[in-house]
Amino acid sequence: MTIKYTPDHEWIKIDGNVGTVGITHHAQDALGDVVFVDLPEVGKTYAAKDAAAVVESVKAAADVYMPAEAQVLEVNEALRDDPSLANSDPLGAGWFFKIRLANPADLEAFMDETRYTAFAADAH
Template sequence: MSLYYTEDHEWIQVDGDVAIVGITKHAQDALGDVVFVELPDVGKTFEQKEVAGVVESVKAAADVYMPVTGEVTEVNEALRDDPSLANSDPMGAGWFFKVRMSKADELAALMDEAAYTKLTDAA
């Protein structure tokens, strides 16, 4: 499995043509306590960088962008029921949705962990 990051602070873990998407620890730290998530509908197709969801905290609301073009195959119902999972485990149990990628070559435009760390350290 490969892990990538976007400039908008989403992470995407790729396993074959299916990937899991969530927000990074950096995004979670910036948002504060997450109180609501809006997840996409299963079966809906999104283009890369299209808004696929929303995360709201006590401080702000932020869009969740689709890291790669594809179809949503599953959403994290546990996160919908308990948005605080995005705080306690943003890179694990706090995942947002799974997507079947239709343009895997778009992964080349994303960052690896070293590049993402450099981006967030500079912020």
């Protein structure tokens, strides 16, 4: 299983043509306490960079973008019930949605953890 990171501070855990998407530690730090999430519709297909979900915190609201063309397979109902999971466990229980990628090779251009860490440090 591979994890890639987008310039918009989402992560995607890739397993074949299925990906699990969430926001990074950097994103949840910048947002502050997450109080609401609006998750995408299961079965809907999105183009790359489409806004697929919304995360709202006490400070701001932000879109969560689809990293590549994909169909939503599942959403994290536990996150809908407890949005603070995006803060307490953003790379685990705080995932947002699972997708079937149209072309998994589209993700090869995204950053690995080392590159993303440097990118996020520069974003401060």
